[in-house]
Amino acid sequence: MANLDLNxxxxxxxxxxxxxGNIGAGNAATSLAQMLQTKxxxxxxxxxxxxxxxxxxxxxxxxxxxxxxxxxxxGDLNGSIMxxxxxxxxxxxxxxxxxxxxxxxxxxxxxxxxxxxxxxNIITGAYLNSLSTLTNMRITPSVPDLCVDMAGAILSVxxxxxxxxxxxxxxxxxxxxxxxxxDGYFVLxxxxxSYNKMLSAxxx
Amino acid sequence: xxxxxxxxxxxxxxxxxxNAVTTLxxxxxxxxxxxxxxxxxxxxxxxxxxxxxxxNNNSNxxxxxxxxxxxxxxxxxxxxxVRRRMVAKIAGxxxxxxxxxxxxxxxxxxxxxxxxxxxLKELGISILSEDTGLDYGRTVEFYPExxxxxxxxxGKPVKTI
Numbered sequence: 001m002a003n004l005d006l007n008x009x010x011x012x013x014x015x016x017x018x019x020x021g022n023i024g025a026g027n028a029a030t031s032l033a034q035m036l037q038t039k040x041x042x043x044x045x046x047x048x049x050x051x052x053x054x055x056x057x058x059x060x061x062x063x064x065x066x067x068x069x070x071x072x073x074x075g076d077l078n079g080s081i082m083x084x085x086x087x088x089x090x091x092x093x094x095x096x097x098x099x100x101x102x103x104x105x106x107x108x109x110x111x112x113x114x115x116x117x118x119x120x121n122i123i124t125g126a127y128l129n130s131l132s133t134l135t136n137m138r139i140t141p142s143v144p145d146l147c148v149d150m151a152g153a154i155l156s157v158x159x160x161x162x163x164x165x166x167x168x169x170x171x172x173x174x175x176x177x178x179x180x181x182x183d184g185y186f187v188l189x190x191x192x193x194s195y196n197k198m199l200s201a202x203x204x
Numbered sequence: 205x206x207x208x209x210x211x212x213x214x215x216x217x218x219x220x221x222x223n224a225v226t227t228l229x230x231x232x233x234x235x236x237x238x239x240x241x242x243x244x245x246x247x248x249x250x251x252x253x254x255x256x257x258x259x260n261n262n263s264n265x266x267x268x269x270x271x272x273x274x275x276x277x278x279x280x281x282x283x284x285x286v287r288r289r290m291v292a293k294i295a296g297x298x299x300x301x302x303x304x305x306x307x308x309x310x311x312x313x314x315x316x317x318x319x320x321x322x323x324l325k326e327l328g329i330s331i332l333s334e335d336t337g338l339d340y341g342r343t344v345e346f347y348p349e350x351x352x353x354x355x356x357x358x359g360k361p362v363k364t365i
Contacts, residue, residue, distance in 0.1 A: 052212065052213040052214040052215075052252070052267070053212025053213055053214065053215050054212070055213055056212070056213065056228060056229055061228075062228035062229035062343075063228050063229055063343060065358065068300075068301075070300075070301045070303060071303075072303055107359075142303060145301045145302055145303040147300050147301055147339075148358075149229075149231075149300065149340055149341040149358055150228070150229035150231075150341040150343065150358060151229060152213070152228050152229020152230070152231065152341065152343075153229045153230060153231030153298065153300060153340070153341020153342070154231060154300055154341070155229075155231070156213065156229075156230070156231030156232050156233050156252070156300070156341075157231060157232060157300050157301060159213060159252065160232055160233070160252050160253060160312050163214065163252045163253050163259075163267055164253065164258075164259055165261065166261045167214070167261065167263070167264050167267070
């Protein structure tokens with residue numbers, strides 16, 4: 001069994017994660033394009049390996065307002081998955097999806113919140129599909145849960161889960177572009193046994 | 205005006221008045237602020253997990269409630285603070301997502317708060333006030349001169365405990 005050491009992450013595992021990010025973002029862009037009925041381009045995903053004290057700054061400051069969509073995952077792989085974007089981008093996305101300007105810049109209506117959850121569901125689902133295909137593992141996500149708050153506070157949730165394994169956190173960064181630009185951040189946290197299973201499944 | 209010293213996640217810093225310490229966007233983590241009112245030596249620890257003994261990779265003492273608070277007190281004593289005069293204030297330990305409550309293991313915010321209280325009790329340091337739990341993030345600033353612990357959250361008035 002492969003041994004996880006996030007402090008000395010293998011270059012090859014990095015490449016695999018990038019590939020999952022690539023395929024996942026591709027699938028997510030296709031789904032987004034269908035929902036928004038427009039063409040959506042994606043950037044090459046960037047993988048960030050962060051010290052905990054750098055985590056908050058990674059998205060543009062601990063106090064930046066962000067929307068985080070969080071799902072637990074079960075099956076052959078256990079853990080959690082989170083998709084984050086700036087609150088500003090989240091407003092733009094729901095406004096376009098619902099074909100209207102949002103009534104208030106600083107809060108979301110119930111309907112906007114469920115639209116946002118659905119967007120998160122589709123985007124995380126796209127990543128999980130690519131992971132499931134690459135590893136040949138069965139992965140079942142829970143219903144999505146949404147929180148809009150400071151980046152530091154929201155990122156503390158996956159950071160703590162990484163904290164049980166090591167002193168660093170892995171984050172995938174992808175930019176979605178149509179006529180607006182959305183920086184999306186994606187955090188996958190398999191629990192320790194799942195991590196080892198995942199590495200073995202990938203032949204690492 | 206003194207300097208504002210920033211404490212990151214899984215990090216701790218001490219300071220002496222007029223300087224102050226801050227940590228931004230506390231979620232399920234807990235910000236433990238301690239001060240010696242006489243020497244005005246203060247410190248802040250941003251702990252992520254309750255127990256260092258439950259985790260294999262525990263080289264960073266500031267990451268855990270049990271080891272982080274002990275280390276903070278040790279550094280404060282080195283800077284001239286006296287343990288029996290020390291008092292504490294705590295903030296954070298929120299549950300950001302409802303899904304986090306699914307299992308005991310997941311209620312890490314609440315467990316962090318409990319672990320901090322336990323280690324402070326063992327060290328004989330009393331807690332003057334706290335602002336913990338609930339479901340939102342907190343930015344905190346601690347001023348060793350007055351002992352003011354200022355808490356800022358999104359869409360809520362600033363409070364001082």
